[in-house]
Amino acid sequence: MNHWYELTHLGGIVVTGPIALAVFVWLALGHATRQAMLWCLLFCGGMAVVVFSKLLFLGWGIGIRSLDFTGFSGHAMRSAAVYPVLFYLIFVRAAPTWRGAGIALGSALALAIGYSRLVVHAHSVSEVIVGCLLGAAVSGAFIASQRHTPVMASPRWIVAAGLVILLAAPRLPAAPTERWMEDWAQAISGHSQPFIRQNWKMRGISTHDCIDCKRPILGYN
Secondary structure, three states: OHHHHHHHHOOOHHHHHHHHHHHHHHHHHOOOHHHHHHHHHHHHHHHHHHHHHHHHHHHHOOOEHHHOEOOOOHHHHHHHHHHHHHHHHHOOOOOHHHHHHHHHHHHHHHHHHHHHHHHOOOOOHHHHHHHHHHHHHHHHHHHHHOOOOOOOOOOHHHHHHHHHHHHHHHHOOOOOHHHHHHHHHHHHHOOOOOOOHHHHOOOOOOEEEOOOOOOEEEOOO
16 A cells, blocks of 8 residues: 555655746746746646635535535646656657657556545545646646747756656655645635535535544534
8 A cells, every 4th residue: 555655645746846846947948938937827727726626625615515526636636737748848859759658658647646546545536537637738738839839958957857856756755735725724714624525525414523523613504
């Protein structure tokens, strides 16, 4: 089971965030300012959708109960957005076959990370699927834009930095992103505790247990 946790860690913000930054720097140093800005907008836009969906649930209990959907999987979204682009840039000056292979490799890694979120019981199937689709839209839109404005050569150490981050991922501590989201949701909604999945799925109740199962927290109507 440990290897699944190591794999899911590759989708964490401490790994995908620096890689996304390395991609931005790669583009900027390659005199591809427009592509760099496009990448920034696409990635940050995808992140904004994930954060917004999570805040809606944690703060107000807004989700789709029939699909067990409480928000986009951030790990799945970031993985599907970052890894196809990273491997595409590694082979950007190679033959089209190699570029396609790079995209396929990055996509396969992203799907494996998404599946790991199910294995470790971090997300529901619907949350992983929409997370992967959102991330694929980000990476797909960026890669498609390169057909008309090919990326110029950039220092190879930028790509090397992305690979080093990827290889060092198992040693990097995980960021407490869920706790951050809970704190933000409480601050915005004004509720004393965030909503949680287990009792939200049950119909006809007015209260549910808090995150640490020690105190009752505000329920939904």
